[in-house]
Amino acid sequence: MKVAIYARYSSDNQRDASIADQLRMCRLQAEKQGWQIVEEYSDHAISGSSLLRPGIQALISDATRGRFDLILAEAMDRLSRDQEDIAGIFKRMSYADVKIVTLSEGEVTHLHVGLKGTMNALFLKDLADKTRRGQRGRVEAGKSGGGNAYGYDVVRKLDVNGEPVRGDRTINETQANVVRRIFRDYAAGKSAKTIAFALNRDGIAAPFGGAWGFSTINGNPKRGNGILNNEMYVGKIVWNRQRFIKDPDTGKRQARPNPEEDWVIQEAPELRILDDALWQAVKTRQARNRIAPDAKGQPDVARVNTRRRPKYLFSGLTRCACCGGGYSMISATLIGCSTARNKGTCDNRVNLRRDELESRVLNALRTRMLDPKIFAAFCDAYTREINRLRMEARAHIDAAQAEIGRIDREVQKLMDLYLKDALSVDDVKECGDRLRARKAELTSFLATTDEPPPLLHPAMAQHYRQRVQQLYETLQDDSEERRTEAAEVIRSLVEDIVLTPVEGKVEIDVRGDLAGILTIAAQRKNPAAGKATGSQVKMVAGAGFEPAAFRL
Structure with a gap:
């Protein structure tokens, strides 16, 4: 039995030694059961009310890839204190055929998820209520409710019992x-x-x-x-x-x-x-x-x-290479480094016209990022990977359906043997219960699994190029509705635009999500394809190309 151990402590009155203690106790349990520990995951000083933790994310990812058969933790609340999150973890692990065992609850079942999940959620609410009650009491006593403001220092002292006095x-x-x-x-x-x-x-x-x-x-x-x-x-x-x-x-x-x-x-x-x-x-x-x-x-x-800065096609995506700050409109037509103008801590005073920026970036998306040599390889790899994932999903469904057929035949054989007095009632009941449980599990899997979409066509690169060209032409359309729709699609493909001043010119590096527009092309050809997910491939339109530079 391959086992992964998970440990976590939050920032409330705990310390790093808590992780070591949890791991030690789990190792002893694994050794006692004869289990093989393949990995240990941990999250330090992070609340269990959210799944945005690197340790738990790595654990879930490795579990879905079949790296281990069982997760061992000190208690369920180490995995999560949120009802929805613990139910989601349990559901994912059940699908991956990975059991969850804790030192406190033993093997986790649906009953544990329901009862303990509710108890953990109530604990979080009670903790929040007590914290706010304490803060209110400090405020009504003329003390700070929490945090500190500029212009003041925190007074650190102890009361007669040696406890810290808070709020002064x-x-x-x-x-x-x-x-x-x-x-x-x-x-x-x-x-x-x-x-x-x-x-x-x-x-x-x-x-x-x-x-x-x-x-x-x-x-x-x-x-x-x-x-x-x-x-x-x-x-x-x-x-x-x-x-x-x-x-x-x-x-x-x-x-x-x-x-x-x-x-x-x-x-x-x-x-x-x-x-x-x-x-x-x-x-x-x-x-x-x-x-x-x-x-x-x-x-x-x-x-x-109405005195708001006008939105433009790439607002929020442009940033200064000198300070990392954003570019914003400084006049009706020009954009410049916000940090240089709002804080004075950046020396980049090179401005550029907004329409020039948009024209350069759109041309990069339409021409430079559609280099045939690049996309011949990229689209081939993308298509093969997506089709592999879809065939695997289809194979799991076919295997489940075939196993249900075998179970039905096994049940019929049991009945035939029973009628021939070859098996006792207890034997038939034991085997029948096991087969019915397995059939119920497979039926549940089929009921909750989406049918995989059809395979992508090998000529996806051509559809990709057509889609980019159509997006570009739509942006030139005078219709505000069509232009707005196309602009949203284009913005979703651009990760960021880095502007670098070089001797009075501006070099523009466009970083974009190429797999994103390939998915858009797949949706256009076959809407069901939008449900698939694939590897995101990033490309810099600047590295390998002439930088987009122009004089002001």
Whole structure:
């Protein structure tokens, strides 16, 4: 029996030794059972509420490839504390014919998944409720609810029992002077960008180190973040402005605002850095900037709502080779390095026209990335791999159907032997139960397995070229609807566009997902083919080609 061991500890009151302890106990159990350990997987200081863990992902991947027959862990909650995730792991392992055994529960069954999964989910909710209750208690006592703000230091001390006292803060005078400087400059009419430039020029570190940006200063007034919106600077602790909900698809936390009546506001005069007059001057200017007057002097909210940077074909995909920052629109026609203009910490001041960038990249997709020699090899390998996977899926289905036929024949033979008094009732029952269980397992597999799509045609490269050409022509269409649809497809094929200034010119490296458009071509020829997944092949349109460079 080939076994894989998994161990994990979260960041709540545990340590690296916990991993070693879990692995040691699992090794002893494997040795006792005579199992062969083929691999050990672990995740350090990562919560079990998400599957976005390198160790568990590697475990699942190796299990589906048949590297081992059994997973051994200390308890189910080491694998996951999320109901949906533990059920998904169990389902995948059942399909891969890999058993899950824990030191606490023994062999994991559907019953364990249901009951323990619910208990683990309740544990997470209870832990979150207790944490928030503790944070609220600290805020109502005039202490910080968690984290730290720029301008303050965390006070580290112990109570009479030797336990750490949490939530105490003291003013950091050096940072407090920077806060006062920011508020005075903003009240005097300077923009957040100008203030950030000056701070970076004077070598003053931002709250998390590195360089200041205008967003660090402006923040979001509704959420109360950013230097200009932190009410702690006037001696008020505001807690529970927002809550965080985990996205079930990405595992990332998303902030959701709470109604104002749920906020907890506590006076903390000992933490005041600013006087009320300066605070109000800044709030007045912020309000004036948010609601700009129209020609008649009336608030023009609609105009403010439309003052957004125009979206272009490759927005969000372009980045500067010098600093790694993004490129953005700096005028109606030009794009430039955002870091250079917003923070002043990048020396790249070379701009280029947006329409020139789009033209170069589209031509790279249409011509340079369709080099016949490249795609003759690429499309052949892609087609062979996809067809191999589909034939394997078809073979598993055919094997299951054939085995069900054999089981039916075996059952009939049992009945014939029983009628001839060649077998006892107990023998027939034992064999029959085993055959029925196996048949039920195979029937379930067939019921939950999708029919594999037809094989790809060997001439997929030609369909690929036609599809790229059609996408390019659609982008030249005057119809906004068709152009928008084609633009979304093109954007999905470009990973990023790196712009490098070289002697007054800009070299453009386009990195794209070639397998992605090949899949699009397959869908066009046969919609069912879209269900297949294949290896993603990346190509740089720059390496091996002349770089796209032009004068400004």
